[in-house]
Amino acid sequence: MSMATGNKKTRIIAIASGKGGTGKTTVAVNLAMTATVPVRLLDCDVEEPNCHLFVKPVIHKKSDVCVLVPEVDESLCNVCGECADFCRFGAIVSLKTKPLVFPDLCHGCGGCFHVCSREAIREVPYEVGVIESGMCGKNSQILFAQGRLNVGRAKSPPIIRQLKRELPGQSDPPARQGIITIIDAPPGTSCPFVSAVSGCDLVLLVTEPTPFGLHDMKLAVESLKQLALPVGAVINRVAGGSEIITQYCQSEKIPVYLEIPDDRRIAEAYSCGRIVTDAVADSKGLFERLWAAIP
Ligand code: SF4
Ligand code: SF4
Secondary structure (H helix, E strand, C coil), X not given: CCCCCCCCCCCEEEEECCCCCCCHHHHHHHHHHCCCCCEEEEECCCCCCCHHHHHCCEEEEEEEEEEEEEEECCCCCCCCCHHHHHCCCCCEECCCXXXXXXXXXXXXXXXXXXXXXXXXXXXXXXXXEEEEEEEECCCCCEEEEEEEECCCCCCHHHHHHHHHHCCCCCCCHHHHCCCEEEEECCCCCCHHHHHHHCXXXXXXXXXXXXXXXXXXXXXXXXXXXXXXXXXXXXXXEECCCCHHHHHHHHHHXXXXXXXXXXXXXXXXXXXXXXXXXXXXXHHHHHHHHHHHHCC
């Protein structure tokens, strides 16, 4: 039986989808749980991380994620408005008053600091989320980490970037030997998706054999073409046929690595927060096949 092996070329696999609800997390979690080499599972869906509901990690470490945003010292500011004129994101606004800062719009370019001739602007940390890391799996063999966006914040990419930078095990070079990283990416094709998939060796797009599934997959594929990242497909909930996706994949030269049947037992396991390969014995072979297919 083919399984994950230590000599695979693919070291970082992102599991993504053009929209939510396609079974992306199911694939990420079950791929991790059926690995026969050391894996890290990173939940980069920071607006709604839910891998933890299935793998039930023991969290050992939590750290805040902050970005630097401007703060204006009113006593130094002469209300010239240069900073607001410079900011193309509307993150600092001056209406003939001390500038107002909107931290969630700030891209941290630092331009406003440089244009302020009065040195009235300084950088202050702005907390946007948290990173939690620990272990999961039957023998605590899986390194796990997830990012979580704070309520009311709108800055997922810095959390995702830090989560990927601070991969668990990164500080321990021997432990890195042969480790495969599985990233549960945010759905969609916007900035958080791009942050999660950037630098990956393979993006597995999970989709369904429906017109909606095809539409959202096409959007994701177009984004990934711009990033020049290798793509593979997993077709989930296959009942009558999957031609609508397989024909598109053929035209785009995207390999279809796995088709997951529309199985009520899989849906029930998911809705109860259970690992599919634990709850449905014959599903383990599906993910073993997926491991074998990944280059
Ligand atoms: S550039 Fe400096 S001095 Fe001018 S409005 Fe902005 S903070 Fe005030
Ligand atoms: S750091 Fe850049 S994006 Fe942020 S407020 Fe200043 S100019 Fe705007």
